[in-house]
Amino acid sequence: MNIDIKGPKILYEIPFDIPVLGRIQISETLVVSWIVILLITLLCIWLTHDLKVENITKRQAFAEMLVETADKFVIGNMGPKFKYMVPFVAALFSTSLVSNLISLTGLRSPTADLSTEAAWAIVVFTMITAQKIKSSGFGGYLKGFTQPIPVLTPFNVLSELATPISLACRHFGNILSGIVINGLLYAALAVASSKLLGLIPGAVGAVLSHVPILDVGIPAVLSVYFDWFTGVMQAYIFCMLTTMYIANAAEG
Amino acid sequence: MFILLETTQNQELVTLIPWTFIAQILNLFLQMFLIKKFLFKPIREVLEKRKAKADAEIGEATKAKEEALAMKEEYEQNMSEARDKANEILANAQKTATVKSEEILKEASENAVSIKAKAERDIEQEKRKAVNEIKDEIAGMAMEIAGKVIEREISEKDHAKLIDEFIENVGVQ
Numbered sequence: 001m002n003i004d005i006k007g008p009k010i011l012y013e014i015p016f017d018i019p020v021l022g023r024i025q026i027s028e029t030l031v032v033s034w035i036v037i038l039l040i041t042l043l044c045i046w047l048t049h050d051l052k053v054e055n056i057t058k059r060q061a062f063a064e065m066l067v068e069t070a071d072k073f074v075i076g077n078m079g080p081k082f083k084y085m086v087p088f089v090a091a092l093f094s095t096s097l098v099s100n101l102i103s104l105t106g107l108r109s110p111t112a113d114l115s116t117e118a119a120w121a122i123v124v125f126t127m128i129t130a131q132k133i134k135s136s137g138f139g140g141y142l143k144g145f146t147q148p149i150p151v152l153t154p155f156n157v158l159s160e161l162a163t164p165i166s167l168a169c170r171h172f173g174n175i176l177s178g179i180v181i182n183g184l185l186y187a188a189l190a191v192a193s194s195k196l197l198g199l200i201p202g203a204v205g206a207v208l209s210h211v212p213i214l215d216v217g218i219p220a221v222l223s224v225y226f227d228w229f230t231g232v233m234q235a236y237i238f239c240m241l242t243t244m245y246i247a248n249a250a251e252g
Numbered sequence: 253m254f255i256l257l258e259t260t261q262n263q264e265l266v267t268l269i270p271w272t273f274i275a276q277i278l279n280l281f282l283q284m285f286l287i288k289k290f291l292f293k294p295i296r297e298v299l300e301k302r303k304a305k306a307d308a309e310i311g312e313a314t315k316a317k318e319e320a321l322a323m324k325e326e327y328e329q330n331m332s333e334a335r336d337k338a339n340e341i342l343a344n345a346q347k348t349a350t351v352k353s354e355e356i357l358k359e360a361s362e363n364a365v366s367i368k369a370k371a372e373r374d375i376e377q378e379k380r381k382a383v384n385e386i387k388d389e390i391a392g393m394a395m396e397i398a399g400k401v402i403e404r405e406i407s408e409k410d411h412a413k414l415i416d417e418f419i420e421n422v423g424v425q
Contacts, residue, residue: 006262013257021270026256027263029272033279040283044290051298053305060298067295087292091284110276115269119276176265 005183008113029113036098036110077243085246092120093239100175100231104223111175111234114168121168124242128163131249167241171234178226182219189214390422391415
């Protein structure tokens with residue numbers, strides 16, 4: 001039994017070699033990302049159509065709750081001066097959440113591609129660095145690496161670089177591990193059911209042993225953890241860390 | 253023109269694809285823009301409107317309360333003025349009534365006094381008149397009696413003296 005867990009499919013390619021960046025490839029990741037953007041945007045449009053000042057609908061109450069929760073989360077973690085960060089954090093959270101959960105429909109999560117998380121982590125890292133430079137000046141930012149003693153400079157640089165890497169790899173690793181474990185489980189249960197039903201003698205057993213009967217139901221239980229729990233948790237953790245890092249950077 | 257070639261390749265399980273990386277950065281900002289435009293902006297507008305409306309209503313209520321208080325104060329002032337006026341009128345009326353009643357009483361007592369005096373005068377006069385009449389009658393009777401008793405004419409002088417004695421005796425009795 002061979003188990004082959006592959007990366008995202010490359011659907012299209014533009015066959016011009018561009019230096020450094022390589023060929024433009026349109027992979028499953030990108031297509032599903034666009035679907036995610038479309039879904040979130042349509043949801044937003046649906047939530048906010050026909051808004052009223054009084055006698056609001058449940059739909060509007062939900063939309064207002066979302067906005068207020070986002071405000072509370074960002075302002076609670078970062079303080080009121082970072083109110084302008086609310087749409088960014090909301091976009092980060094919703095994209096991450098919908099990307100994680102879209103695997104339930106059978107599409108491949110964009111978050112199961114390291115490029116996605118790396119892109120987000122780089123954006124966050126840029127914001128952290130910008131806040132640090134803003135709060136202590138460029139000289140102060142560079143000097144910060146030699147604190148508390150100059151010998152520690154390489155470690156400080158390493159720890160600085162570890163921030164975006166850990167941010168990206170934590171999220172990616174959790175989603176990928178879910179895919180890997182699900183793949184393994186499906187294969188293992190298929191083998192188990194084939195062996196189990198093969199015990200039935202004669203032609204019936206021979207036919208039934210090709211039906212992976214154990215694959216029905218059991219993986220759904222694990223999916224509650226790997227898709228739902230991990231999906232929500234990682235989106236939350238990513239946003240939590242983002243707000244914390246940026247707020248800490250601003251404090252200098 | 254770009255040419256899109258369909259492929260059946262898969263990318264590595266763990267790898268960084270530069271174009272996907274760049275596209276995902278752009279996607280994130282696109283998503284941020286879309287969420288801002290379609291969720292945050294309209295919801296914040298409606299929340300702002302609601303807040304403005306609530307503020308306006310509170311302001312109106314405060315104004316109405318102030319007006320009501322002013323009206324109440326005015327009403328109370330008017331009431332107290334009216335009460336004062338009523339008291340004044342009442343006091344004046346009482347005073348006038350007292351004065352008038354005193355006047356009436358005084359007049360009445362004066363009248364009574366004068367009526368009483370007049371009555372006394374009348375009584376006195378009547379009494380005197382009656383006494384004189386009785387005097388004359390008694391005198392006549394006495395003359396007749398005396399004439400019959402002594403059967404003689406007595407002088408006018410004796411006559412008067414006898415009458416006076418008689419009356420005095422009668423008065424003593």
